[in-house]
Amino acid sequence: MAEDMIAAQAAEQEADLVALMDGRARMYGLMxxxxxxxxxxxxxxxxxxxxxxxxxxxxxxxxxxxxxxDYLRTSWDDSINELAxxxxxxFIGHGVNGFSAAYPFESVYTSERRLMMQEARAEVLxxxxxxxxxxxxxxxxxxxxxxELEFMQRxxxxxADALRAGDEDAAIEHLRTQRTFAQDHLLNWLPMMxxxxxxxxxxxxxxxxxxxxxxxxxxxxxxxxxLLDSVDQAA
Amino acid sequence: MAEDQIAxxxxxxxxxxxxxxxxxxxxxxxxxxxNPLDTVDYPTMRNMPEDMRREAxxxxxxxxxxxxxxxxLFDHNPARRPVLVSILGWCDGGCLNSxxxxxxxxxQADNRSVYGTTTLCRMLERxxxxxxxxxxxxxxxxxxxxxxxxxxxxxRVDPVWRTTDAGREVFGQMxxxxxxxxxxxxxxxxxxxxxxxxxxxxxxxxxxxxDIEQLVDAFEVVQSPRxxxxxxxxxxEKTDALCWKDRSWQLTDLGRRMLPxxxxxxxxxxx
Numbered sequence: 001m002a003e004d005m006i007a008a009q010a011a012e013q014e015a016d017l018v019a020l021m022d023g024r025a026r027m028y029g030l031m032x033x034x035x036x037x038x039x040x041x042x043x044x045x046x047x048x049x050x051x052x053x054x055x056x057x058x059x060x061x062x063x064x065x066x067x068x069x070d071y072l073r074t075s076w077d078d079s080i081n082e083l084a085x086x087x088x089x090x091f092i093g094h095g096v097n098g099f100s101a102a103y104p105f106e107s108v109y110t111s112e113r114r115l116m117m118q119e120a121r122a123e124v125l126x127x128x129x130x131x132x133x134x135x136x137x138x139x140x141x142x143x144x145x146x147x148e149l150e151f152m153q154r155x156x157x158x159x160a161d162a163l164r165a166g167d168e169d170a171a172i173e174h175l176r177t178q179r180t181f182a183q184d185h186l187l188n189w190l191p192m193m194x195x196x197x198x199x200x201x202x203x204x205x206x207x208x209x210x211x212x213x214x215x216x217x218x219x220x221x222x223x224x225x226x227l228l229d230s231v232d233q234a235a
Numbered sequence: 236m237a238e239d240q241i242a243x244x245x246x247x248x249x250x251x252x253x254x255x256x257x258x259x260x261x262x263x264x265x266x267x268x269x270n271p272l273d274t275v276d277y278p279t280m281r282n283m284p285e286d287m288r289r290e291a292x293x294x295x296x297x298x299x300x301x302x303x304x305x306x307x308l309f310d311h312n313p314a315r316r317p318v319l320v321s322i323l324g325w326c327d328g329g330c331l332n333s334x335x336x337x338x339x340x341x342x343q344a345d346n347r348s349v350y351g352t353t354t355l356c357r358m359l360e361r362x363x364x365x366x367x368x369x370x371x372x373x374x375x376x377x378x379x380x381x382x383x384x385x386x387x388x389x390x391r392v393d394p395v396w397r398t399t400d401a402g403r404e405v406f407g408q409m410x411x412x413x414x415x416x417x418x419x420x421x422x423x424x425x426x427x428x429x430x431x432x433x434x435x436x437x438x439x440x441x442x443x444x445x446d447i448e449q450l451v452d453a454f455e456v457v458q459s460p461r462x463x464x465x466x467x468x469x470x471x472e473k474t475d476a477l478c479w480k481d482r483s484w485q486l487t488d489l490g491r492r493m494l495p496x497x498x499x500x501x502x503x504x505x506x
Contacts, residue, residue, distance in 0.1 A: 048391060054384035069386040073372050074394045076332060078353040 014163060017040035021160035021171075024220060030154035035104060038084040039205075041077075048072050067208025083205055101130075102196035102210075108144035109189035117141050119161025120185065124148065127181060131155070145193065146187055149213075152178055152220075160195040172180050172231055178226040186217050248501040270278045281454035296409050301363025301401030308362045309409070316341050316409075317475060319355060323364055323406040326398040331354075333393050337420060345480045356396050364402030368395040415474040415493050420500055423470060426462065429454050434476065434494050444468065 033043065052065040071079075093101025098114035107118035121143040128142060130132075133154065138147065155178045162171035190213065197210035241404060257506060293311075298304035309316045318339060325338055336352040336485035339457065350358075419430050428464040431453055438441060438448050451457055471477035476490030486494070486500070 048388045051385040051387045054386050065386065069388070073388045074369070074392055076394060077336065077351070078357070079355065 001150045018160050018163045018169075020158050020223075021163060023031050024223075025156035025160060027216060028156060029150050031209070031216070032146045032149035035063055035144075035210055035213075036147065037079060038087045041080060044072075044080060044083075048075065049203045058209045058215045058219045059215045061219060062215075063116060064208045064212025064215055067204045067211065069127050071208065072218035082203060086201055086203040086206055090197055091205050093202075098142060100200075102200055104193065104232075106148065106185060107141060107143075119147070120189075121221075124151075124185060126153070129176065130230060132135040144187070144196065145190075145213075148181075152186070155181070172228070175224055175228055179221070179228060180216065182221050182224065185219060188215055293358070293362040295363045295401075298362075301399065302404055305359070305364045305401060305405045306408075308358060309405070312358075313473065314346070315348060315355065317346075317478065319359060320406060320409045320475070322355060322359060322396075323398050323402045324386075324410070326365055326396045327403060327406065329395045329397045330366070331393050331395055335396055345392075345478075345482075359402065360396075364399055364405060366397045366399055368397060370394060409475070409487065410434040412489060412493050415476050415489065416496070418470050418474050419493075419497060426456060426467070426498070427501055427504060429457060429462075430465060430471070431497045433464075433471065434490060434497060437477065437485045438491065439486055440495060441481065441485045443483055447484065449450075474499060 002197050039047070046204045054062070054065070056062055057064070081170055087228075089165070090102055091104050093103075097103075098108065103109070103114075105116050106117050106120040108114045110120045111118035124143045124147070128147075128151065131151075131154075133151070135142070138144075157172050157177075159171045159174040160175060162168070174229065194210040194214040201207055201210070236380055262360070292435050293304045293308040295301040298307050298387075309319060312319065320341065321342055322335065325335060330338075332352070335356070339352040339355065356365055356367070360367060371391060374389070416486060419427065423430070432450060432454070433447060436447070444464065447468060451462070451464040451467055471490065476493055477484055478487050479485075
């Protein structure tokens with residue numbers, strides 16, 4: 001009887017973990033899409049159909065969700081133009097000095113002269129190769145924020161698949177890869193880039209996205225730490 | 236200009252050399268704390284105006300009145316004029332953006348444009364022909380069990396576009412056939428019989444350009460100075476009597492309304 005209960009509890013915990021990994025993958029996927037290109041009609045409709053948690057416990061995530069919600073509830077066709085303009089203003093800018101936008105490339109924030117295609121790009125590319133991820137139609141530096149977020153999404157999906165298959169070791173390995181990547185890359189430059197996003201963007205949408213991605217990355221790093229610490233302690 | 240005059244205009248010591256600006260040598264002491272652009276730490280950004288938006292090209296302020304601005308907008312966008320005029324008609328009394336989009340898309344199906352409904356409406360709004368009415372929205376919250384609260388958008392915003400008095404006035408001018416009459420009965424009065432033939436021909440059924448060219452070529456009056464079918468298509472299209480639809484030229488409602496007047500004028504001319 002007791003064994004049955006323990007087994008049931010373990011199964012429930014595993015199901016929770018799978019749901020957690022799926023949720024993380026969805027969240028990273030959503031954020032990657034929003035950074036990858038401008039919001040189009042289909043994306044806007046999908047965003048307006050979403051439900052945003054009102055209180056997650058993380059102040060930045062909550063503020064981000066509220067700002068996105070406030071923008072989206074008054075959005076209509078014209079907002080697609082407005083967001084496209086703000087996307088260019090925020091991520092491309094109009095200057096050539098390296099200080100005119102929130103450049104979405106890690107190299108810009110981690111190289112002395114704020115240049116693209118620097119060491120960070122080489123490291124990210126190496127990580128992608130180590131994890132059997134190949135460049136698809138992407139033609140720019142692999143240290144773009146959208147690609148880094150998508151990497152986290154892919155790893156979360158792999159972790160979920162491994163858990164479903166009952167391969168805990170593989171799942172833990174994927175989580176370790178994510179933690180290392182988040183520490184070495186995402187969290188290394190995201191605070192600076194999101195600060196720039198708030199400086200350059202004029203819509204609540206990109207202001208909110210800056211808060212959301214920063215808060216979520218921090219929160220997720222804490223979750224990964226907690227999970228992996230419990231694994232280490234158990235071992 | 237004498238050299239001594241040049242010397243007075245040109246101070247060599249103050250010569251501006253854009254290449255001399257060193258991006259890496261920024262003097263923080265020079266920065267203006269009150270200028271938010273100084274936070275980007277770059278000298279050329281400081282003098283950039285905060286608002287980089289350009290002034291509207293067609294606006295009541297610039298053209299000296301809303302009617303003038305709208306007419307000027309139409310004049311400089313001849314290819315979009317039919318759809319812009321139609322928008323003014325549809326929005327008289329108010330039209331939901333979603334409904335307007337369907338109508339504009341249908342109208343532009345045979346005359347495609349990179350301009351979507353909102354872009355066209357914004358052009359008319361800046362010129363003073365349309366007004367946008369945004370509905371009020373309220374924050375929707377939903378409890379989804381276990382105390383978790385969600386923010387959810389239950390109703391999508393669908394604003395209303397409404398034609399202004401100036402827009403209504405221009406719409407009246409554009410649809411009363413005055414431009415057509417000026418062209419057919421005045422400027423091109425010499426070709427009245429050709430216009431009559433072309434309009435009657437197209438009224439029977441939609442025609443191709445070649446059909447119209449052949450018809451026009453049979454008239455003596457177009458031989459010298461030479462006029463081709465394209466001229467008559469062009470003039471009738473410009474005055475909203477003819478339109479391109481389903482891969483052929485067709486008479487518009489206005490064209491059908493004008494046809495009896497053309498027939499009457501032709502009969503009168505024959506007497």
